Each structure stands twice: as C-alpha cells, then as structure tokens.
Amino acid sequence: MLDIRLIRARPDFVRERLATRSSELPQQVDDVLKIDSERRQMETRVQQLNAERNKLSKQIGMLRSKKESSAEQESNVRAIGDEIDRLSQASAAAAELQTTLLLGIPNLPHANVPIGADAGANPEVRVWNEKPVFSYQPLDHVELGTKLGLFDLERAVKISGTGFVCFTNLGARLQRGLTQFLLDLQTIENGYVEICPPHLVRRECMVGTGQLPKFEKDAYELEEGQTFLIPTAEVPLTNLYRNEILSYQDLPKYLVAHTPCFRREAGSAGRDTRGLIRIHQFNKVELVKITTPETSYQELEKLTADAEKVLERLDLHYRRIELCTGDLGFSMAKTYDLEVWAPGQGRYLEVSSCSNAEDYQARRMNLKFKDVDGKNRFCHTMNGSGTALARLYVALVETYQQPDRSILIPEPLRDYVGFKEIR
C-alpha cells in the first residue's frame, strides 16, 4: 500500500502517477486525504482527553491512598470517559475506512515505465532466437499430446471440471523432469534458496501481496474465507518474513519454490479454453527476492535474466516486453513479461512476469529491515516466474515436434526426463 505520508505531502504527484494507470484513480486519493484529515483531528482530541483522564486517575489514586475524598475527580473522569468512548469509536471507524481505501489503491508506476492504456502499448525490449520454421503446418499441443498420450483432458474434466488437466505417462514424466531442471538451474546456478511452502495460506498473506481484498473472486477460498489456495508461490514466499525486522546483512534474500497454482480465472470465461494455456491448476517455479531499496532495480534486472536463462537453455524463441502503465499489475511498480513462441498457436505465450513491487507489498505485510545506521525501513520485494510449467510445456512440445509428429527432447533436458524423444 502507498505511504499515507507521501500522499499527504505530494498529492499532485501521486494523482498524476496513478492517472497513468487509470483515470478514476486520482479521485481515490482525494477520498483518502479527506478521511485521513478527519481521522487525525479526532485522534488528536482523543489523545488530549486520554492525557486528561490519566492525570485525574492518578490524582484519584493518590487521594485515596491519603484517605481523602476523590468524588469530584471521579465524576469528571467519568464524563471524559464517555466522550473518549464516543470519539474513539468514530476515529477507529475512520481509521478502518482509511485502511480499506488505501488497500484499494494500486502501486505507483516507476518513473521510467512507458505510459500507455493497455497491452497494445507494451514495448518489446528484447528478442531471443527467431521463430522456428516448419515445412508443414505445425500441430498444436492438444493434438500432439492426445496423439502421444501426454495428457488426458476429457478425463480431467470428468473428475474436476473444465479447466483442469491430467498429465499421463511420459507426459507426466516430462513435466517432472522439466521441474527438476528448472529448480536445479535456479538453485545451483543462480543461487536461490529452495523453499517448499504450504499451498494454503491465511487471509493476511493474500492481503500482504495484494491479491486481497480487491481480487477475492479470483482465488479459491476455504474455511469461509480464512484460508486460500495459493494462486502463485509469490504469496507464501514473499510473506515468509511478514511482520519481521530483518538485518541489512540478511539481504538480499533469493527464494525459489515449485508449487501448484490455483486460479479461478473469474474474469476470463471463454478465453483460451483449449488445452493447457489457461487452466485452474498449474505448476510453476517462482522466484522471489527481498532486498534493500537501493538495490531492487538492479536485482529485478538480474531476476529477469535468471528467468530468461530457462528459455535460452531450452533454445526457445521468446521476447521480453515491458508492461506499460495501463497494463501493470495492481501491486507492481515495474514489470517485464517474458513471452515464448508457441508455433502450434501461432502466437506468444506469457510464461513469466518479473516485477518489482518496491515497498508496496512490504508495507502491507509490515516487512522491514534494520539498515547500517540502525534505522528500520521497509524492504523491497520482487518476483518472477522461472517459469510457468504448463505454458512452457506447450511451447516446448510445439517447438520440438518433428515431421513424423514425434517430439524431440532438447539436450539439456534429456538427463532429467530420461529419454531423447517421445513417439
């Protein structure tokens, strides 16, 4: 969440930055400022009354110990108490409203993020390899997978409903080998610490990373909204140190986890309904970094490169785009998307989204560090997929299909999956 002090001190700056995301946001700044000023007025008054009451109560204590009458002080203090009750209730309600409003305001885009309305304005910043050329019409992963028995979509629907997949036989093994490959790459080569976190998290965690309260319909909830199935390992990983004060010497933290991700895809019914591209449960290897503010942008570049290494090792064609202000995720100040080419689809698929939330998530989850001077400051958090398994799988299978409809396993993966081809 945004720093209320920044909003107070530089409201025009905040309004102007938010307007680059969406035109209705500046109004929310005014709403917060109004309630903030009302709240502070009441709070100040309550504190004055409390000071008065504390003074009188002490007098009462002293008078009683001297066996003197304190009737006058008692009646005064009772009157003050009533006033405090009334005012502090109002002030608490205002504080709650303020928090609610603040939680609903997205992060400020970083100054160097290109301004634009939607995905159409996202500039391409890097391209790797070229589109593979086929002498025939490449098949899509559903045809290939069905023919080779890599997964069973019909039976998955039977047991779980649309939007689920069941990997089978060599198809399941391919995913397992791919997962192991990704984890080894990020831990052994890139220095991330492997975490196997819970897949069910408390509500506060979802608030901490920004999924809640605004996007509750997108998540699978349990126990009447007290716990949620994670939509990404970003949630448990980033929240690992929630409510803690780390030492600057502990930073940066590099964390990686392989988990399933559960998404209801509430707003996207009817989109990408075929195959593995948009499903309710998919696996993902997620990278998270917790850093000082001074190094976060440099760390974001490195993190993005760490994710790109996956696609490069597998020799896939991809591009890196930067999200413009209108397309940025709620909690993020800057984001690069990695899109891999899927020949059977004839389009790029987003397999990683690498973002810096700056201190936006850290504020929501009260994650601080003690700097060299002993001052407590909010950490910066960033995350990116390294990468989403299901879509990587699609690109891999479609790119490495052979004229006889077998699939060649790229060299770096062979030891992991245990075979050179699937036919």
Next chain:
RNA sequence: GGUGAGGUGGCUGAGUGGUCGAAAGCGGCGCUUUGCUAAAGCGUUGUACCUCUAAAGGGUACCGAGGGUUCGAAUCCCUCCCUCACCGCCA
C-alpha cells in the same frame, strides 16, 4: 480431538488493580581506564502514531490479538491465535 500449563522489551526474567513503558541480569551502543586483547567503571539503549518544529520538544498507544469490567488494567473476565506437555487418532 481431549486434558493441563503458558505467551512481558533484542534475549533471560520480575511484576496479580494506582506515579509500570514496565525491576534485575545479559546483549548492543558511547565514554573512561589500557602496550594489544581482555576486564572493570560510568552512561545509554523499543515500536507506532498524533502534535509542533528549522531543530528540539510535548502527548497517546503498545506486556500474543481482539473485546469487556473499572475513575484507573501487564495485573480481573470473555473470545480468538500461538507455544509447550501428556493422552487419543493418523499419512
């Protein structure tokens, strides 16, 4: 799931209704002493918020969380969370 004990500052640990934000010790920081190290002595040492400000200052809240009783709560009551022990069940 059952029963019992318990959650106090960076740590250990006192405190059972009134100058308690909280004794004491440890740790940390500063100064003094010192050939170095060590030790000793003295001082200092939480967070958030409000107000005011050039700076300083003043105030409020916080003893797991939330609510209640009371003129007044770390202390009494209720709910929840968590930890520990034992029992039951179980991958």
